[in-house]
Amino acid sequence: MKKRGRGIACMWYPIGFTVAANPSAATVKINEDGTATLLTGTVETGQGALTVLGQIAAEALGIAADDVHVVSGDTDVTPMDTGAIASRTTYVTGNAVKLAAEKARAILFEVAAPMLGVRPEQLEARDRKIQVQSFPQRHLAIGDVALQAQSVKGQPAIGSASWNPPTVPMDPDTGQGKPFNTYVYATQIAEVDVDDETGEVDVLRIIAAHDCGTPINPMLVEGQVEGGISMGLGFALQEEILFDAEGRQINPNLTNYIMPTSMDMPEIEVVFVDNYDPTGPFGAKGVGEPTSVPTAAAILNAIHDAVGVRITSLPATAEKILAAIKSRGTDGLKNIKA
Amino acid sequence: MNSKSIVDEKLHAAVADSTTGLPLLVRSEMLPAVFPVDLLVPDARQQTPAVGQRVIRTDARQHGLGQTPYIDDMVIPGMLYARIKRAGVASARILGIDTREAEAMPGVMAVITGRDIPVNSFGPSLQDQPVLATERVFHAGDGVAAVAAVSEQIAAEALAKIRVEYERLPAVFDPLEALKDDAPKVHPPAGNIYARKVICRGSVEQGFADSKHVFEQQYRTQMVEHVPIEPHAAIALWDANGRVTVYSSLGRITLGRADLARTLRMPINRIRLVGTFVGGNFGGKNEITQEPVLALLARKTGRPVKGVYTRTEEFTASTTRHPFIMDYKTGVDSNGRILARKVRLVLDGGAYCSWSETTLGKAAILSTGPYKIEHVHVEAMAVYTNKTMTGAMRGFGAPQVCFAYESQMDEIASTLDIDPLEIRMRNAFVNGSISPTGQVLHSVVVRESLLNAARRMNWPEVDS
Numbered sequence: 001m002k003k004r005g006r007g008i009a010c011m012w013y014p015i016g017f018t019v020a021a022n023p024s025a026a027t028v029k030i031n032e033d034g035t036a037t038l039l040t041g042t043v044e045t046g047q048g049a050l051t052v053l054g055q056i057a058a059e060a061l062g063i064a065a066d067d068v069h070v071v072s073g074d075t076d077v078t079p080m081d082t083g084a085i086a087s088r089t090t091y092v093t094g095n096a097v098k099l100a101a102e103k104a105r106a107i108l109f110e111v112a113a114p115m116l117g118v119r120p121e122q123l124e125a126r127d128r129k130i131q132v133q134s135f136p137q138r139h140l141a142i143g144d145v146a147l148q149a150q151s152v153k154g155q156p157a158i159g160s161a162s163w164n165p166p167t168v169p170m171d172p173d174t175g176q177g178k179p180f181n182t183y184v185y186a187t188q189i190a191e192v193d194v195d196d197e198t199g200e201v202d203v204l205r206i207i208a209a210h211d212c213g214t215p216i217n218p219m220l221v222e223g224q225v226e227g228g229i230s231m232g233l234g235f236a237l238q239e240e241i242l243f244d245a246e247g248r249q250i251n252p253n254l255t256n257y258i259m260p261t262s263m264d265m266p267e268i269e270v271v272f273v274d275n276y277d278p279t280g281p282f283g284a285k286g287v288g289e290p291t292s293v294p295t296a297a298a299i300l301n302a303i304h305d306a307v308g309v310r311i312t313s314l315p316a317t318a319e320k321i322l323a324a325i326k327s328r329g330t331d332g333l334k335n336i337k338a
Numbered sequence: 339m340n341s342k343s344i345v346d347e348k349l350h351a352a353v354a355d356s357t358t359g360l361p362l363l364v365r366s367e368m369l370p371a372v373f374p375v376d377l378l379v380p381d382a383r384q385q386t387p388a389v390g391q392r393v394i395r396t397d398a399r400q401h402g403l404g405q406t407p408y409i410d411d412m413v414i415p416g417m418l419y420a421r422i423k424r425a426g427v428a429s430a431r432i433l434g435i436d437t438r439e440a441e442a443m444p445g446v447m448a449v450i451t452g453r454d455i456p457v458n459s460f461g462p463s464l465q466d467q468p469v470l471a472t473e474r475v476f477h478a479g480d481g482v483a484a485v486a487a488v489s490e491q492i493a494a495e496a497l498a499k500i501r502v503e504y505e506r507l508p509a510v511f512d513p514l515e516a517l518k519d520d521a522p523k524v525h526p527p528a529g530n531i532y533a534r535k536v537i538c539r540g541s542v543e544q545g546f547a548d549s550k551h552v553f554e555q556q557y558r559t560q561m562v563e564h565v566p567i568e569p570h571a572a573i574a575l576w577d578a579n580g581r582v583t584v585y586s587s588l589g590r591i592t593l594g595r596a597d598l599a600r601t602l603r604m605p606i607n608r609i610r611l612v613g614t615f616v617g618g619n620f621g622g623k624n625e626i627t628q629e630p631v632l633a634l635l636a637r638k639t640g641r642p643v644k645g646v647y648t649r650t651e652e653f654t655a656s657t658t659r660h661p662f663i664m665d666y667k668t669g670v671d672s673n674g675r676i677l678a679r680k681v682r683l684v685l686d687g688g689a690y691c692s693w694s695e696t697t698l699g700k701a702a703i704l705s706t707g708p709y710k711i712e713h714v715h716v717e718a719m720a721v722y723t724n725k726t727m728t729g730a731m732r733g734f735g736a737p738q739v740c741f742a743y744e745s746q747m748d749e750i751a752s753t754l755d756i757d758p759l760e761i762r763m764r765n766a767f768v769n770g771s772i773s774p775t776g777q778v779l780h781s782v783v784v785r786e787s788l789l790n791a792a793r794r795m796n797w798p799e800v801d802s
Contacts, residue, residue: 006795008758009744010788012708012767013736018699043613044397045589045623051395058388065388070396073613075595083590084616085624085730086696175537175716176776179703183779185767187787189795209791211783219392228732231620235737240560241658247428247511247724248478252653259565271790277781282389285781289621293736297744301758304748313558314741 002193002202005306009297010187013290014180016088016165023164024093025079026100028057030108030157032150034128034143035067036101041081042093043073047288048220049089055216056094056281060101062125063142079160087286088165090216091182094281095163103159111149111157112140165279182277184285186210188229190266190298194306199322201237203264203299209271213285222270225291229268232295234259240315397615406615409571409587410646417573418447420635420645421493422470422481422628423500424655428724429509429522430475432502435483440499445492448638449500451483455630456603462593462625464532464691466525467727469601469630475504476524477689477724479654484628486635486643509724513663513686516721524689524722532687533695533720535702537774542669545678545713549669553750557664557742561686564659564731568617569652574632575642582633583610589619594626601630621730622656624693657729660697660720661686662738664705666746674754674761681705683718683739685728692729694720701735706774707743708784709765714774757799759792 016022027039038057044050054068061068072078081093109120112130116123116138124133131139150156170177191205208225215221238258242250251257276283296314304310309324400406437449452458452472459465471480483500487493508522515521516530524530546552572586582604588594591613599606616623628645636643647655662685669678683701687694702718751761766784773779792800 006797007748008762008788008792008797009740010708010762010766010784011736011740011744012704012784013733014700014703018696018703041592043589043591043616045616045619048395050397051393054396055388055391055393063388065391065393066396073591074610075591075612076610080592081590083588083593083624084619085590085621086734170537170775173536174539175535175702175774176539178777179699179775180777182781185708185782185784185787187784187791189791189797191795205795207791207794209787209794211781211787213781214389216389217391217393220395231732232737235559235562235659239562241563241653241726243511243725246478247509248426249654249726252650254565254649257563257565257653269794271794273783273787273790275781275783275786284389289733289736293733293740294744296737297741300741300745301748310745310749312555312745314560 001197002195003306004191004193005302005304006189006191007298007301007303007305008187008189009294009301011290011294012183012185013087013293014183015091015286016086016180018179019167019169019177021164022082022086022088022092023162024081024096025160025162026093026096027079027158027160028097028100028104030061030104030146032143032147034063034141034146036061036063038068038070038097039078040070040072040093040097041078042089043084045084047224048217049084052090052216052220053093053097056097057101059282060098061105063128087288087290090284091280091286092163092165094284096161098281099161099163100159103161104157107149107155107157108142108145111153111155112145115140182279182285184211184287184290186290186294188294188298190302192299192302192306194303194321196307196325199318199325201303201316201318201321203233203266205267206295206298207269207271208291209273210287210291211273211275212287213275213277213280214283215272216282216284218272221272221287224287225270226268228291229295230260230265231292233264233299235314236296236299237315237317408568408617409573409585409614409644412573412585414573414575414642417642417644418486418488418635418639419490419493420484420486420632420643421490421497422631423483423497424478424651425471425475425480425482426478427475427504427506428478429507430504431507432471432473432475432482433505434503436501437483440485440496443492443496443499445488446485446496447488447641448486448635449483450631450634450638454634455601457601460597460601460626461691462693463695467690467692477726479726481655484631484635486639511723511725513684513721513723516723517684524724530722531719532691532722533698535698535718537702537716538714539774539776540713542678542680542713542715546669549677550672551753552667552669553746554667555746555749557666557745559662559738559741561661561726561728562659563653564618564620564622566618566620566622569647569649570623570627570656571646572629572632573642573644574629574636576637581608581610583612584629584633585612585614586629587616587623588613588626589616589623594629597626598629598633602633620732624730627656654726657692657731658726659731660694660728660735662735664739664742666742668746668750670750674750674756674764676709676711676765678713679706679711681716685718685720686725687720687722688725688727689722690727692727694728696730697735701739703775704736705739705743708767710767710771716774759788759797759799762788
């Protein structure tokens, strides 16, 4: 008979490298029509990072996201970047992009100020205009300012910058230190059906409440969460590399290494936990890795809620669950004195 | 929509690479499915702010039209195909590698071994991994020789003609066995523990003495693969000035270029590394794999050389997620407040360090959970075994420890008859909480995430 259960798991996760420097550099070039090109050394690995970085540059320049063309991933062309790792792109590369865009923007402000009869620090960039703060009716089109900067003043609006999260090394004996500049937090709750005659688990629904600071692009955050959950689900229930007695893998193929397909995916509801981190670009932190962190824990707690057995070794295969149901206990791991 | 035109299936488009000027061919199926290409351009966003908008990703159209150029879609005139011979034994001394028969095969243009690699080691923290094994094999997925041939089929057939003579050596596959004094050493003379991390705050002995209940449990996790749809892939080619260009599925080109410079013993400015669209990474494409091999085969043959891992190689010859053995001991008061937590983590570190130090560090720091605990003691170690190397994978050890600390949290809750949501609310970090490493935390929203999720799930105890 199918038994329903729900399980909860929360987590914390850091953004960026553990203590070690992990800088990003970026260059923003404002073209003479007010559109812009962003050069970044990171690589698009499917998560949508380039789109997010373009949005950050656009926000800083007061132009639209598709006014920014992003050039990435070529060591002959783009500045250094620590790359797509450690959930760091939005936060670390994003901060570098924002600083680079602000440097380019400062050149526009300097050129526009005398044209508008104010000081540069009185200006802001919004809606493709350079305008006077609190007096937006005095403004110039950003393209006119960029053209003036480049072709009349001889000062093309190009900005380069780098950023690295500040950390404090950990004491080797006690681990005391500040290994990361910021962390994100999340909770996932899983609802499952467990068949107590076969041990089979059906994950029906997962609520995923994630903090990523400001979601720069909510659609891409949702994509990350859904992808992360699929990895967490495989980790919880199915995936396992097996070895023979000689240390050779026995299932290195997609026939015998079982991972979730679209048919295994539960209904997923993504909830954004309202937050703003002043150390991130426009309040953003990151979201890539944390999405797959609490999934297995939530599913395993839901299995316990459903059929009363606690599986302490992953994956919680049907065989393992059924054996535990039959012996009405855990899956046989002994307590070891810590 | 405007007119469509079907492109001649046999047509290849020659595209000059902007930097090298070299022709880059793409297969006909990658050509635009619809002409003119300005069809279906997303609406321009007329207004700022750009942040917070559900902007359509810049690569969406290319993906949707099947135009995204992944490495395996790229063809360069004269290009050869490389394959790597895998050891198939987990621990052995290499007595000899005979490549003569393979080299004599029609269509085989070059064969190399580890002895052809100028600096045959790499790794992000410890350089303990050979590009191709020369004297010793450390796990069954080690490469021992590589072939470049005019077709993938000939390259694969040539691998079978390469004869390697091994002397079997003792091996260890279980990390707890590997910890024992008399265990075979994976990288002699070094011991099998290659990284260690300790975090302590307060006094766990005092905390346990003050606790009303103490819970102890061991948790274990398994080895898993990233399984990206696109396997590790790269193309290497040289120009007349002795510069090498490598197109690669790497997610970290700055580091990859430095690793290439080191292994090829070349100045960095003679190396161009282009990161193409990556068809899934998840931590598995954070360091070089076959790139130096392809560069050397390309130099030896004077022709571009492409290498694409098979699915089997993706499992056996790239990094995986660390299996963890986790001992948790937790003391709580009668209200379920955690007073002390002691954690011991043993990471099955596989044959090479790769990103184990990072995984170990993050796992240790995060292992006590997002909870206010006065007394903590964490000891974590990464251990060599003669198994597939373990490295970076989405979460760097966090999914493993989260499974342990959240399972134990529910155990504590059910023993003390406290609702799972409530026990977490009582213990969760808040703004200003001190982490196990002594860091004052900001922008903390554990409780908010718990309540948000619980409300959405209609968790009965929420708001009660």
